[in-house]
Amino acid sequence: MSGSNELSRRDFIKVTTGIVGGLIGAVIGLPTVYYLIDPALREGGKESWVPIGKFDDMQIGVPYPFSFTRVQVNGWERTASSFGGYAVRNSDDPADLLVLNSTCTHLACTVNWSEEANAYLCPCHDAKFSIEGEVLDGPPPRPLDVYEEHRITEDGIVEIFFKEA
Amino acid sequence: MWKNIYLWLDERIGFNDLYANLLDRPEPKTTWWNTLGSASLFLFVMQGLTGIFLTVYYTPSPDHAYDSINYIMEGVAFGWLIRGIHHWGATLMVILVFIHMLRVFYTASFKYPRELTWLIGIGLFLATLGMGFTGYLLPWNQKSYWATVVGTQIAGTVPFIGEFTLKVLRGGPELSALTLQRFFSAHIWIIPAVLAALIGVHLFLIIKHGESHFPTKED
Structure with a gap:
């Protein structure tokens, strides 16, 4: 046996065990990775116009708080997520x-x-934002995000364009 | 560099000794009947892995257990595969462990000095049945619910301590959220810990004694 090029019985068993084991590992392992990351691959992103309040109720210079809830189906359960913000009017101009x-x-x-404080305060790490959302103090890297697209309906209701993550 | 890392590890672990003692042990003339223990061990590892992955989505609560399993089967990619392996692996494991036990009995491999290996093996068999019994309830469907009603009721017929045993198993007089929760706990923590410990001793003893010869006609 020794010196010949033929595979010894022992080596054959080793190689076969390795190949079969590797196959089983791959057949089980790869689907498992997919199984674990599957929820992260889901497309969400429903879009809609969300009413946040009457335009007439928003006083000039006083931030108008609003909040709304979106229901999403996550796995086997419907989850309600809350969102909110402040509408700030600076003049009579609806725009x-x-x-x-x-x-x-x-x-x-x-x-x-x-x-x-005349500011938006964050309870977590003492961040402080001006009425316009500029960073005044604390750790935030950038100003508060803005809902760029909004409109006023004929009934005088302000709506924002909201896209789910 | 890899060679240096290997040499560093080898000096401290001793791969050759490990290989010689674990994989290159002297064996008597063996048959496929000698592979059932290894097959059981393989299934134990497989059940452990797939079980861990199932807990990523499974929820042990009467409100969510059924729905979460439904989601695993139909909502998650390859959930049917992971649960399928766990489901059928469980049945196969009970069968394999039992045949392994029969083989050891018929070849008289339980005799001196291997009695302790045999006794621990009995513990392993009972723990395997325990895994089957507790796991059966977890889907929380009609079949598993009533199977557990019947199973715990049987435990309740034991003289003197029956009623107490039934209450311990169910976490009260009736099947409830407590039953599901404690079966889940037993299924993923308590019994697997017992199994792992017993398997460790079982394997140690097998490596210490080596495999037994099958008896010949003279024996």
């Missing part, structure tokens, strides 16, 4: 409306308007 997202740009806690 002069700023709609801020109240999700802090630092680590996604929710900011609240504080009358005394």
